[in-house]
Amino acid sequence: AGPAGAGDEVAPLGGVVQTVHVSVGQVINEGDKLVSLEAMKMVTHVIARRGGKVISIAIKAGDPVDAGQVLLTIG
Structure with a gap:
């Protein structure tokens, strides 16, 4: 994967994804829990x-x- 772009949300640390709280197409607001x-x-x-x-x-x-891996992209 390449470097993260402006709309990319990345993992702040290494670990295992427990829950993905959003879905593709969902409109979200700043401060919403994503993952x-x-x-x-x-x-x-x-x-x-x-x-x-x-x-x-x-x-x-x-x-x-x-850490630093792109989890999802927001447009």
């Missing part, structure tokens, strides 16, 4: 940095992710 990641038995929520429409989702529940 929950579990790492070392702690859950971290990825929060939208901007509002818009979910264009694509690159992960699903149970997927391992690395």
